[in-house]
Structure formats: C-alpha cells, structure tokens
Amino acid sequence: MVVREATPEVLRAELETGRGDLIVGRLSSAGTLANAVHEALYEERIALVCRAGHPAVALSDPVLSDLVDYPWILPGTETALRSELENVFVHNGIDLPVNRVETTPILTVRHLLTRTDALAALPALIAADDPGTVTLSFPLELMNRTVGVTLPSHGSRTPSTEALLAELRAVAGEILAAAGADGLPH
DSSP states (O other): OOOOOOOHHHHHHHHHTTSOSOEEEEHHHHOOOTTEEEEEEEEEOEEEEEETTOGGGGOSSOOHHHHTTSOEEEOOTTSHHHHHHHHHHHHTTOOOOSSEEEOOOHHHHHHHHHHSSOEEEEEHHHHHTOTTEEEOSOOOGGGOEEEEEEEESSSOOOHHHHHHHHHHHHHHHHHHHTOOTTSSOO
C-alpha cells in the first residue's frame, strides 16, 4: 500500500485511472467523479490554531481584524479549504494577510505553528492531539465539512484496501462517539 498526499485533482485523476484505490479527505474536495462512490465518515470542525503561549490566546473573543497582522499559514490555492478561508476574509472585508506562508503539508504547518506567531485554519482534531498548539475562540463554523472516503464503484478491492477501510470506519466511530453536543469532534 502507498499513502500519498496530493491535491484533490491529482488524487481524482489517479483514482479514475486505477492508479489509486481510494481517496480519504473532505468530501467537498472530492469533486464529481464518474464511477465513484462516496462514504461519509464524520463531520470535521475547522479551528483557528496557533502555538501554546501565542499572544492571541489572551484575546477573549478575537475578531479577524485582531488577527490579520499576525503571520498566517494558508493552504495551497488548489484546496477547498483555501477558498473557504479566503471567503472568511472577504466576508469580513479584510484582505488576505500580507505576512503569509502558503503550504499544505502538515509537518511544515506544525513546524511553523509551534515556532512562530503564525495562525492556521486546521481540522480541530489535529490541534486537539498536539500539546504544542491551541485553538482560538474564533468562529469558522461555515468551513466545517464531511470527511469521507471516495472509492471506485467498479472492480474488486485489495485486502489492504479492505483493511484500511475497516480501520478508517473504526476510527471514525471513535471520533463520532467522542463528539461534542454539536456532533462535531472537538
């Protein structure tokens, strides 16, 4: 089995041509694929994340204008999360931060988050499992999406694909069992 991180477009092309067995991610990013089925796993909550001890943590109810002058880590332009985050700025009448890094790999994002005063919109589960980061009380509810699996609707699945699917479903069950009153993982 090969696990690959790539843009939704690349992953869709690999699935359509048979070079990929499944896509795990935000179903809103999966796009429309002929001959594919989508299985929802859980609802993902997006949170604004920073390092523990960041100056913005002291703000009780920050608004975007309080945060825009900090460095930001933005997802790549090819991602749905990026366009959704851009919409948050547009909705608030604020330009994208000038001081920004555009990157998607989580190891790079985490390194920048924990060593600088940067902010990033990330799945809340990532911050919850990382003692070096905290979430700010800044509303990003409109960015919440369903996480799931996209599979080809034809052909047989390998034993490793079936095993991965079983584990994904089990972990999703744990996430759902631990979800807050709003049904979202915290």
